[in-house]
Amino acid sequence: MHFLEAQNISYKINDRNILRSITFNIGFGELVKISGRNGSGKTTLLKIIIGLTEQTKGSLTRKSEEKICFLGHKSGLKNYLTVRENLLIHGLKINSLNLGLLEKLNLKRHIDNSVGTLSFGQQKKLSLIRILNAKERIIILDEPFVGLDEESKNILREFMDSIKKENRTLIFTSHIDLEDNYREIKIDE
Amino acid sequence: MNRNLLFIEGFKLFKRSRAWVGPVLVFLLIIISFPLTLDINSDNPPQIYLSFIWISTLLVTMLGTELIFSEDFEDGTLEQYAVNNKLIEIVFYKILVHWVLIGIPLAFVAFLFILSLNISIHISSIALLCLVISNLIFINFFSLGNALSLKKGSILGLLITIPFLIPVLIVLGKITTSTLLGLSLVGHLSLLVGVMILVASFIPFIISFILRTHLE
Amino acid sequence: MIKKFFHQFASPKSYFAIANKFVKPFLAFFFLLYIGALVWGLFFTPPDAVQGDSYRIIYMHVPASFMAQILFVVMAITSAVFLIWKLKLAAYVSKSIAPIGAIVTFFALFSGSIWGIPTWGTWWQWDARITSTLILFIMYLGLISLHASFENKDKADKFFSVLVLIGVVNIPIIKKSVDWWSTLHQSASITLTSKPAIDPVMLYPLMFSIVSFIGLIFGLVILSSQNEILKREKYKSWVKNI
Numbered sequence: 300m301h302f303l304e305a306q307n308i309s310y311k312i313n314d315r316n317i318l319r320s321i322t323f324n325i326g327f328g329e330l331v332k333i334s335g336r337n338g339s340g341k342t343t344l345l346k347i348i349i350g351l352t353e354q355t356k357g358s359l360t361r362k363s364e365e366k367i368c369f370l371g372h373k374s375g376l377k378n379y380l381t382v383r384e385n386l387l388i389h390g391l392k393i394n395s396l397n398l399g400l401l402e403k404l405n406l407k408r409h410i411d412n413s414v415g416t417l418s419f420g421q422q423k424k425l426s427l428i429r430i431l432n433a434k435e436r437i438i439i440l441d442e443p444f445v446g447l448d449e450e451s452k453n454i455l456r457e458f459m460d461s462i463k464k465e466n467r468t469l470i471f472t473s474h475i476d477l478e479d480n481y482r483e484i485k486i487d488e
Numbered sequence: 489m490n491r492n493l494l495f496i497e498g499f500k501l502f503k504r505s506r507a508w509v510g511p512v513l514v515f516l517l518i519i520i521s522f523p524l525t526l527d528i529n530s531d532n533p534p535q536i537y538l539s540f541i542w543i544s545t546l547l548v549t550m551l552g553t554e555l556i557f558s559e560d561f562e563d564g565t566l567e568q569y570a571v572n573n574k575l576i577e578i579v580f581y582k583i584l585v586h587w588v589l590i591g592i593p594l595a596f597v598a599f600l601f602i603l604s605l606n607i608s609i610h611i612s613s614i615a616l617l618c619l620v621i622s623n624l625i626f627i628n629f630f631s632l633g634n635a636l637s638l639k640k641g642s643i644l645g646l647l648i649t650i651p652f653l654i655p656v657l658i659v660l661g662k663i664t665t666s667t668l669l670g671l672s673l674v675g676h677l678s679l680l681v682g683v684m685i686l687v688a689s690f691i692p693f694i695i696s697f698i699l700r701t702h703l704e
Numbered sequence: 705m706i707k708k709f710f711h712q713f714a715s716p717k718s719y720f721a722i723a724n725k726f727v728k729p730f731l732a733f734f735f736l737l738y739i740g741a742l743v744w745g746l747f748f749t750p751p752d753a754v755q756g757d758s759y760r761i762i763y764m765h766v767p768a769s770f771m772a773q774i775l776f777v778v779m780a781i782t783s784a785v786f787l788i789w790k791l792k793l794a795a796y797v798s799k800s801i802a803p804i805g806a807i808v809t810f811f812a813l814f815s816g817s818i819w820g821i822p823t824w825g826t827w828w829q830w831d832a833r834i835t836s837t838l839i840l841f842i843m844y845l846g847l848i849s850l851h852a853s854f855e856n857k858d859k860a861d862k863f864f865s866v867l868v869l870i871g872v873v874n875i876p877i878i879k880k881s882v883d884w885w886s887t888l889h890q891s892a893s894i895t896l897t898s899k900p901a902i903d904p905v906m907l908y909p910l911m912f913s914i915v916s917f918i919g920l921i922f923g924l925v926i927l928s929s930q931n932e933i934l935k936r937e938k939y940k941s942w943v944k945n946i
Contacts, residue, residue, distance in 0.1 A: 313857050314939045349571050352704045369571040373564025379504050388496045632870075636863055640853045648846035648867060651839045652874050655881035662884070694866065701862050 301326045302363035302437075302468075303348065309356040310343055317343050320357070323484050327436065328466040330459055332473055332481040339486050341472035342372070342441055348470065349439055368435040372442050374426045378415035382406060382425060385414055391432050400428050404451060420446050427451055431458055438462065440471040490577060497581040501589055508589040511552035515594055518544050519601045534607050538615060538664045541598045542622075542657060549623055550646055552590035553630040556582055557699060558638050570703050579692040579699070583624075583631055591623030614667050617677070618660060621684050625656050628691040635698040656683060714793050716933045717942050727926050734919030741913035749906050758822040761815055763910060767917035768812035769833075772840060773875075775805040775921070780872035783865035795861035796936060798868060799851055800928040804921060806844035813837055836882045843871050857936060 301324040310318040317340040325331055333341050346352040347359060349369050376385050382401075383393060391397055401407040404424040409417060414425065423446040430440065431454070444452055456479065462469045501508060522540055526532070560566045560578075569578050599616040603609065629652055633645030663676045745763035752759040779801040786794035816834060817827045828834070847867060854860035902910070937943050 314937055346704070351567070351570060351700075367571055369568060371564050371567050373562070373567065375564040375568050377500065377503075377563065377565075380500075384499075384503070388500065390492075636850060636867060637853065644846075644849055644853055647842065648850055651843050651846070651878065652870070654839060655874075655877050658881040658885045694870065698863060698866060701859055704859065 300362075302361065302365070304360045304362070305348075305357065306359075307357040308344075308347060308354045308359060310340065310347065310352070311355045318347075318354075318486065321484070321486055322357075325468060325470065327468050328463055329468050330463055330481045331468070331470045331484060333470065333484045333486065334473055335486040337474055341474070341486060344484075344486060345369075345371075345439055345441055345470070345472060363437070365436045368430075368433040368438045370426060370430060370440050370443070372445075374422060376414050376422055376425060379413060381413050382410045382417075385425065386428070389429055391429065397428060397432070400431060403454070404428070420448060423447050424451050427455060430455070436467045438467065438469045440469070442473060443471050444473060444475070490574075493574065493577060494581045494584070497578065498585045498589075501582075501585050507555060508552065508586075508593075511548050511590055512593050512597060514551060515544065515548045515597055518548070519597070528605070534605075534611065534668060535664055537602060537605055537607070539661070541602065541615065541619070542660045542664075545594050545598060545619060545623060546626055546650075546653065546657070548594060549591060549626040550630045550633075550642065552594075553586055553627055553634055554642050554645075556586060556631050556634050557695075558634060561638050561699070561702065566699060567703055570700060575699055576692060576696040579631070579695045583627055583688070583692060586627050586631075587624050591627055592620055595619035595623055611667055614663070614673065618663055618680065621680050622656055622660060625684050625687050626653060628687045629653055632691055632695055632698075635695045635702075638702055656680075659683070714791050716793050716796065716937055717940075719793055720930055720933050723926050723930055727923060727930070731920065731923035731927065734916050734923055737916035738913065738920050741909055741916050745906075745909040745913060749909055752906070755823055758819065759906075761819045762906075763913045765812060765815040765819055766910060767914045768808050768815060769837065770914060771917060771921050772805065772809040772812045772837060774918070775801050775808060775925075776840065776843075776868075776872060776875065778925075779805065780868050783868040786861065787865050787869070792861075792936075793933075795865065796932045797925065797929045798865060799861065800932045801925055802844055802847045802851070802864075804924055804928065806841060806848060808921060809837060809841040809844055813841060830886070832879075832883045832886055835885075836879045839878055839882070840875070843875075847871070 303325040305321060305323050307320045307322055308318060309316065309320055321344065333344055335341050343352060347354050349367055350361075375389070377388070380388065386393060386397065398407065401410060404427065406417075406421060406424060406428075409421065414422060417425070427443075427447065430438070430443065443455060447455065459469055522544075526536075557566065560569075566575070566578075569575050595616055598619055599612055602612040602615050629649045630645065633649035634642075636648060637644040659676060659680055663673060663680070666673055666676060742763055746760050749760070751757045779798050782794040782798040782801070785791055786798060813834070816837070820827050820829060847864060850867060851860045851864045854863065934943055934946070
């Protein structure tokens with residue numbers, strides 16, 4: 300069953316084409332990778348899917364009222380708050396599960412340091428914890444693999460597999476070729 | 489009302505202490521420098537001080553709301569709120585939090601300043617009341633300016649919002665005159681409160697429309 | 705059906721074609737008419753009993769003050785049309801009005817200032833009408849810089865239109881409050897309802913100058929909106945063919 304049907308979606312900025320006539324369906328239990336080179340409009344397509352942006356042409360039907368978990372390439376982390384506080388303001392509890400994740404990702408010793416003092420990679424890992432906590436049936440991520448080290452990438456892959464098993468859906472963008480076999484929507488002409 | 493979100497907004501502003509202590513300190517500095525440029529004597533009409541207070545709180549609330557939306561816009565937080573349709577709620581909370589942590593403290597600092605000039609407690613308390621009300625109006629409009637001019641700097645925000653605040657300044661001026669003449673203030677004050685209610689209930693909707701457009 | 709027709713008629717392309725046919729003769733006609741009105745007013749009317757010859761600047765000042773406000777209202781209408789029906793043409797027109805409005809408002813202030821020297825003995829008075837005109841001028845400048853600050857012009861159009869609408873709601877409020885604050889200015893010389901307080905010998909050329917100035921300014925708005933269309937739709941094939 301498809302919960303999202305897109306027909307010939309196009310998008311323009313200042314009358315310049317960003318997306319040209321894209322058609323696809325997405326159903327539950329799918330891992331969908333939107334691929335294309337930089338500047339090909341991947342993020343724009345994600346924004347159209349979650350309803351932040353309206354396509355200039357074509358139609359998009361959402362058949363599900365499910366809540367969406369969305370994480371853009373901007374992380375929503377606050378530099379001036381500590382790791383612990385950042386987790387709290389995003390509604391995550393400091394429970395054994397998350398403490399375990401922090402430990403696994405080597406962030407536990409930074410728990411009371413402000414996020415501004417962490418490296419880019421560490422910040423990406425912190426965002427990863429948010430993704431791993433997502434309870435929504437539909438998860439949409441913009442470039443989730445960028446900046447992660449091999450170990451964290453594996454954690455993310457495991458999570459993706461579990462999503463598929465639970466009949467949930469994950470849609471994400473990537474400009475690099477991943478060896479894994481995801482269903483791919485290519486948006487390069 | 490979502491207490492949790494309100495608490496988070498309050499917590500975020502509180503932790504960024506520069507954002508709310510800063511404006512109050514700036515206000516204090518302006519206040520200190522004002523008497524130094526003027527011969528303080530009892531012949532000065534109190535209007536001078538009150539008018540100075542209205543204008544300087546106006547400018548300082550502008551400073552205090554400089555980052556009200558641009559910070560959350562830059563780091564992606566607004567995007568996430570918008571996806572879950574929480575934008576309008578967040579706008580209300582942010583304005584409320586800025587009023588409590590910046591608007592109201594400014595009003596009290598101004599109150600102490602007016603008292604320090606040997607102006608009667610009656611006049612000072614009226615000024616305090618007016619400032620508490622007008623600061624909420626100012627914050628609403630400056631938030632609108634900030635939403636429109638996201639990351640384009642505060643000068644643009646100021647340029648487009650100050651014209652809308654002129655009526656409020658005029659009402660404040662009228663209140664000053666009436667207070668000093670000992671006239672009834674009921675009309676003027678209820679006008680100010682009316683404006684506050686209108687502004688505080690409509691502007692957030694406009695702001696949330698603007699923010700949504702930014703996120704497109 | 706109606707909507708489709710509307711969209712076709714109000715497409716920038718057909719608007720451009722229609723405007724292109726008549727804008728130049730239209731402009732030339734009203735320009736000559738305006739010059740005619742000025743010549744009439746400056747040379748063929750008697751001097752004022754109180755103000756002497758200095759009152760003659762009225763033929764420039766009054767049309768400009770009038771248009772300064774009318775242009776904002778027109779801009780509000782086109783902005784509302786843009787926001788409600790998403791007609792891009794309306795946004796282009798709105799955007800082209802702002803700089804013209806700013807210039808006209810400045811001209812109103814400037815001519816008023818010159819008029820003030822012989823009449824009031826000062827080039828500036830903090831009175832109600834001058835102050836609200838100055839605020840109007842600042843609002844025009846704010847709108848122009850807001851639009852200029854966005855690279856994404858489609859978004860700029862939306863923000864611009866929202867601000868115009870907030871502005872047009874506020875202008876009467878600002879005017880009323882500024883009136884309340886103080887007023888020294890002579891009240892409006894011509895009103896629609898009551899008998900004009902000005903002598904017909906001076907009134908006719910004044911009406912003439914107002915009408916021709918309206919025509920002239922609208923001609924300019926059309927011309928500049930054509931320019932805007934060319935700039936904004938440069939990727940469209942019909943523009944490339946021009």
